[in-house]
Amino acid sequence: MGGNGPGRIQGKMPVYHDKQKGRWRFTFNRIVSGRRHRASRLLPKAWNRSRAEAYDHQETGRLYAVATGIEQRPDGLIEESVRLYLSHGIAGKRSHDPAARHLAALLPWYEGRALTELPEVSRRYVTEAKLTSSTVHVRLAWLKAACRYAWKHHAVCQHDPTARMTVPAANDERQHYLTIPQLKRLLKAFDDPEAAALTRIAFYTGLRWITEILPLTPDDLRPARNETWISVGITKNGTPRMVPVHPAIERDLKRLPFTRPARAYYSAFQRARSKAGLGHIRMHDLRHSLASEIISRGGTLADVQGALHHKSVASSRRYAHLYPSRLRSIMLKVGR
Numbered sequence: 001m002g003g004n005g006p007g008r009i010q011g012k013m014p015v016y017h018d019k020q021k022g023r024w025r026f027t028f029n030r031i032v033s034g035r036r037h038r039a040s041r042l043l044p045k046a047w048n049r050s051r052a053e054a055y056d057h058q059e060t061g062r063l064y065a066v067a068t069g070i071e072q073r074p075d076g077l078i079e080e081s082v083r084l085y086l087s088h089g090i091a092g093k094r095s096h097d098p099a100a101r102h103l104a105a106l107l108p109w110y111e112g113r114a115l116t117e118l119p120e121v122s123r124r125y126v127t128e129a130k131l132t133s134s135t136v137h138v139r140l141a142w143l144k145a146a147c148r149y150a151w152k153h154h155a156v157c158q159h160d161p162t163a164r165m166t167v168p169a170a171n172d173e174r175q176h177y178l179t180i181p182q183l184k185r186l187l188k189a190f191d192d193p194e195a196a197a198l199t200r201i202a203f204y205t206g207l208r209w210i211t212e213i214l215p216l217t218p219d220d221l222r223p224a225r226n227e228t229w230i231s232v233g234i235t236k237n238g239t240p241r242m243v244p245v246h247p248a249i250e251r252d253l254k255r256l257p258f259t260r261p262a263r264a265y266y267s268a269f270q271r272a273r274s275k276a277g278l279g280h281i282r283m284h285d286l287r288h289s290l291a292s293e294i295i296s297r298g299g300t301l302a303d304v305q306g307a308l309h310h311k312s313v314a315s316s317r318r319y320a321h322l323y324p325s326r327l328r329s330i331m332l333k334v335g336r
Contacts, residue, residue, distance in 0.1 A: 015056040017049075018042065024052035028063045039063055041077065042112045076157055078110040078118060081150030082143070089149040094233055098211045101262070102139040103146060110143070115161040118147055122166045133168060140167045176285045177292035178203065182278060189275040194260070195268035197252035199286065204246040205230065206290040209283050210262050217257045221245070228253075 018025040024047055028039040041059075043052055082103050090096045109129075110121050122140050129136055144165055150156040178186065183203055190196035202209045212232050222229045228245040230253075245253065258265070266283060273281050 015043070015052045023047075024049070026052065026056055026059060028060060030064070032064065032068060037063065039077075040080070076115055076150070078113050078115055078121065078143075078147060079107070081115060081147045081154075081156055081161075082110075084150045084154050084156070085146035089146070089153070094215055095211070097215065099142045099146075101210075102142045106139050106143055115147060115151075115157045118143075118161045119164040119166065126166055126168055137168055140165070176280055176282070176288070178278070178281060178285065178289040180293070182276075183289070186272055186276045186278055186281070189272040190268060191271060192265075192268035194255055194258065195265045196272070197249075197255050198258055198265055199269060199272075199283075201249050201252050202283065202286040203289055204249045205243050206287045207232065207243065208287065209265075214258050214262060214265075221253060221256070 015024050015026045017023075021042060023045050024043040026039075026041045026043055028037065030037055039059075043055065047055070086096065086100055086103070090099060106125070109125050110118075113121055122143070125140060126136060144162045144167055147165075148160065148162045151160055151162075183200075187196050187200060190199070198209060198213060201207070201213055205213075207213050207230075216230065216232075220231045220233075222231050222242070228250070230243040230245060232241040232243060269283055273279055
């Protein structure tokens with residue numbers, strides 16, 4: 001039979017053993033009636049060749065029926081939605097790298113799972129992942145964004161797959177702050193000068209170290225008269241942000257860009273905090289420490305809102321408990 005008439009099939013690719021994953025993978029990559037149709041699924045570890053080939057025979061027939069309109073189109077895979085989101089939805093944007101890292105960390109939970117299983121995947125991750133609520137929130141929020149994007153812009157399924165998805169609120173109101181003397185002790189304990197520079201920048205700018213400091217380049221430094229500002233671009237709440245450069249970090253900013261993996265810097269931070277006797281401090285606490293310093297030196301919650309670029313002053317209220325000591329110093333000045 002020649003030509004590419006209705007029902008003509010081209011490009012069959014059978015199941016094959018994925019050496020990297022150590023499992024059989026089913027693929028469907030065909031041109032049916034002049035249109036290409038693709039599907040891929042990593043099969044369970046326990047399956048052998050004969051079972052994988054039997055699945056190939058059954059699933060190929062079903063997908064061909066879908067492609068020709070005999071059967072209703074099935075919902076796609078979560079991993080395909082993630083791929084579309086990273087390659088089309090946020091490709092080239094500043095948020096691409098952190099999104100890719102978080103979604104890669106989630107891969108074992110959603111690999112081979114259909115979009116209809118998204119609510120179950122999210123529920124299991126919430127209850128079984130041994131992580132902070134903030135990390136769980138961020139990762140599931142990225143997964144929700146990816147699946148919703150693929151549904152709206154690529155029609156990977158018929159209904160919004162995120163409608164019944166669970167994304168718990170972040171509860172990261174830690175009350176750990178570094179003072180200036182503690183910061184100096186921490187910096188002195190570093191065996192990695194570049195990681196120490198990143199730490200000092202995080203403290204004096206209040207920037208998020210993974211999503212806002214690591215992507216910085218020398219082009220993001222903007223001199224203005226006798227001052228220098230850091231252009232952070234569009235932050236996660238959708239507004240532009242310019243951060244003043246404190247004299248303490250002018251030399252550190254000459255190291256831009258930071259090109260090593262985030263884990264390398266955090267490992268150096270972990271070694272330094274242990275050596276300095278500050279094992280309870282996390283990298284994100286440097287951002288909270290700036291808020292503490294602002295208030296201790298007479299700043300207000302509105303000042304904290306501006307410095308940390310919170311969308312509303314309500315986000316800054318976690319620092320309200322720092323006011324009593326400031327209030328005391330003000331009240332003692334009454335009548336003097």
